[in-house]
Amino acid sequence: MSVGDVGIIEDLTVVIDDKTPVSIELEPNETNEKLTKICEKLKNNSLIQMDDSLLFAKKVNNMLALIAIEDEERRTLRNTLNAIEKILYLKYLDEKVNVYTNNSQEPASIRLNLKNSLSEIRQILKKNTLVKMDDTLMFVNKSNENTFAKIAIEDEDKIELKYIIKNLGEKKTLYLRKDLGTKWRYLSNKHKLRYGFNDRFRVVDEPALEIKDCIIKEIGRSHKGETKIDSKDSFDSEECWHLATDVELQSFAKLGISTGNSNTKSSTNEASLTLKFIEHEKVSLTFTIEPTTKFIEAVEEAIKSKNSMKLKEVTDRFGQFIPKEVIFGGKVYLNESIITKKMSKKNTNKGDLKVGVLGNQATFQVSHSESVSNENSSEYSDFRLFGGDQHSSNESEWAKSLEDFKKWSCIKFNPISIFESLSNKLQKEILALTGKIIHHSTTNIIPTFGLDKYNINKPKDFELRIPEYILINDEKADYSIFTAVGDTDEMRKDFFNCQILWPKNGKPKLLIHCIQKEFKKRKCNLKIRWMIIGNNINFNFNSPDFNYQLKVNKDEFNESDSQNKLLDLKCSSSLCFGMPVLEELNDSNNFLTIGHHFFSYGNNKNIKSYIFSYSLKKKHYVNLPRFNFHTLIIPNHYNSNDYGMSDFKSGLFSFKPDPSKYPLKYLSSYYIGQYIPYPGLLKQKHNEVKIKHMGVCNQRDCICKTKEISGNCRYAYFDPPDTKI
Structure with missing residues (x-):
């Protein structure tokens, strides 16, 4: 019923300052009352509580025009109401x-x-x-x-x-x-930056940090680009935190965290999605942090227990990683996989994007810049907004909403382990408790490993593609490299041996010797497996080898006047694997291959290593050069299918696999019961492991005279899962 019909309105809507409306009831003919009487009625309304600061207003051209208090006696409610909307407007007097x-x-x-x-x-x-x-x-x-x-x-x-x-x-x-701390304190509290994240990108319940200070840098940069994610499921999932935070995947990989996201440059996943994005970087925050007292106490308790598994309980409680630097702003992702285009002759370019913002249907318009004067309208089925007004209808409106820093989102993130906030003393105690881990492990195929008369007896070098996040000469990490090598062609008499060339503060590479009784020109498909082992400096307790408690001994030897060396490892584990390391390659060691085996005898249960060198040029055992010897030790008290001991008479596999596909294992020979100075090298084939002897010379005191194996001889193997970085 309209206002002018009978003068009766059952309900009247009152709007104050264009905010939440209030509904009131009017008596018959009350619309003809003066505003002064209506004012008294509104004073008694508990929701409105009209006073002298609240004036009647009339809407004119979408603007509220105030009605002076002295005019209220001359105006009725009827001629104040909007006849179409039936709304009474009130506005507070500034x-x-x-x-x-x-x-x-x-x-x-x-x-x-x-x-x-x-x-x-x-x-x-x-x-x-x-x-x-x-x-x-x-x-x-x-x-x-x-x-x-x-x-x-x-x-x-x-x-x-x-x-x-x-x-x-x-x-x-x-x-x-x-x-000056207003902005960063608000952002820190809103986004819980004092709290750690677990390996599923969820914020944990208990804070690990106190943020003491923050450096704020204004950025004000915007750009557009493309990226890839693994699947549509990743895009639709609520667990898409890593989609918004643009991080190098290797930054998470070093912490032992998989983002489930493919590399933007190299993804070959057929189900992957190409996403366009628009990004507005507003500020970067770099924090000065300190660990909370409760976090410190939890770590000290884990160290005191001498049980490394207690550290996993600490990460369950306080998270695994925290932000050291965060960039805030806004970002929108557009699903490129479903797209239709419409062309028409106009001078402005717009594209309608029908999308789902966390499940809510909306329309989002993006302006395109093209050289042709046609309208290119791109309609997408999905998009994701991070930051800004989530109900914006177009790009410019959304970008403008980012002027309010309270609407910013975290769009770039530099993660560090929560344990990096601890003192150096506590960090060292954690590293001592956890042992070393495998930071990188992979297998490479060299399809054209060749031998000819010009490189006979000299080693072939192989460049190692070390991930960027591994600073290979980092003293704190104390890295070592271990290798296994095999010939997929499995020539009957030829076999291979590896050592590392690692210049001081330089880049390491592999030196590969092919050992032949008589030179024969050939090419082969060589398989090389190698791993980088070092201290758990990133406190990655998700690593599969975290339970191994790996240990590495490093021993330095000067140039010797002897063909062999004995080294007491001062450990009782028979699961030992060695690797010789040269700092330089010169005429004195260019033709030398260094071999070793491990043994124990008598009542002394300590494992020892027997190390020797053989000259491929002289076809003779020679004095040892200057070198380092790294020994990987796996404690006996952990059970795993990844390592063990086996007899030489038993093969590696119970079936005959394709030689090019069988996995290489890290191997070492081990003698039990007596000291045997046997100078042999291991040859690994798909169905067996053999000890190969290089030959016998005429010198009476040469170690080559020990040709026959006696006693209990076995081999140790280690087959950890390769990393996928």
Whole structure:
């Protein structure tokens, strides 16, 4: 029923300052009453509570025109209501407020609505040239002459201006104080940056950190690009945290965390999606952090237990990684896999994107820049918004919403282990408890490994593709490299031996010797398996080999006048694997291959290694050169199918696989019961392991005279899973 029919309206909608409407009931013919009488009615309404600061208003051209108090006696409700909308508008009268910024002597005089929330007042003051409100200025509640209580930004939506205004005589006063930590504290609290993330990218319940300070750098950079993810399921999943945070995948890989996301450059997954993205980088935050007392106590308790598995319980409680540096802003991802295009002759370019924002259907328009003057309208089925107004209908509207830092999202993230926040002393104690781990393990095929008369007896070198996140000469990591080599062609008499050439502070490479009784020109398909082992400096407790408790001994030998050396490893584990390391290659060692085996005898259960060298040029055992010898030791007290001991008479496999496909294992020979100076090298084939002897010379005192094996001889094997970086 309209206002003018009978003068009866059962319900009237009252809107104050264009905010939440209130419904009230009117008596018959009450629309003909003067506004003064309606005012009395509204004063008694508990939801409206009309007072002298709240005026009647009439909407004209989408603007509210106030009605003066003295005119209320002459106007009726009927001619004040909007006849179409049947809405009564009320608006609070702006009052003159003196705004003091910091310790300024001269205030800025501004008319403000005391019923507005502080967040609304903040937006008004940002536009005022005298106040120049920015994100570092905070509202404060002055309790006495020198005491100011700051109001958290996250509380500004809940507090009206009138509650912090101070009356100095007839003057109303508002105080603002600068706090450079306002922005980063708000972002830190909102995004829980004091809390760690677990390996499923979920924030844990207990904080590991205290953020003591923060360096803020303004960026203000925008760009567009493309990326790939593994599948549509990854895009639709709520567990897509890594989609928003642009990180190098290897940054997570070194922490033992898989993002489930493919490399943007090299993904070959047929089900992968190509996504376009628009990114607005606003600021970067770099934190000064300290561990919480509870986190320190939990770590000390784990160390005291001498049980490394307790450290996993610490990560369950406090998370595995934390942010050291974060870039905030906004980012939108557009699903490129489903796209239709429409062309028409117009001068402006727009594309409608029908998308799902966390499951809510919406339309999102993106402007395209092209050399042709046609409209290229691209319609997508999906998109994802991170940061900004989640209900924006177009790119420009969404980008404008990012002017409010409270709507920023974390879009780039530099993760570090939570344990890196601890003191050096505690970190060293953790490393001592956990032992070493495999940082990288892989297998390579060399299809054209060749021998000819020009390189006879000299080693062939092989460049190692070491991941960028591994700083191979890092003293804290204390890396070592171990190798296994095999010929997929499995020539009957030829076999291979490896050693490492590792210049001081230089890049390591493999030296591969092919050992033949008589030279024969040939090419072969060589399979090389190698792994990098070092301290668990990234505190990766998800590594499969974390349970192994690996240990590496490093021993240095000067040039010797002997063909062999005995080395006491001072351990009782028979699972030992050795690797000779040269710092340089010269005429004295260029033709030498260094071999070894392990043994124990008598009542002394300590394992020892027997090391020797053989000259491929002289076809003779010779004195040892200057070199280092690295020994990988696996403790006996862990059970695993990845390592063990086996007899030479039993093969590696119970079936005959394709030689090019069988997995190489890391091997070493082991003698039990007596000291046997046998100078043999291992040859690994798909169905057996053999000890190969290089030959016998005429010298009476040469170690080559020990040709026959006696006693209990076995071989140790290690077959850890390869990493996939």
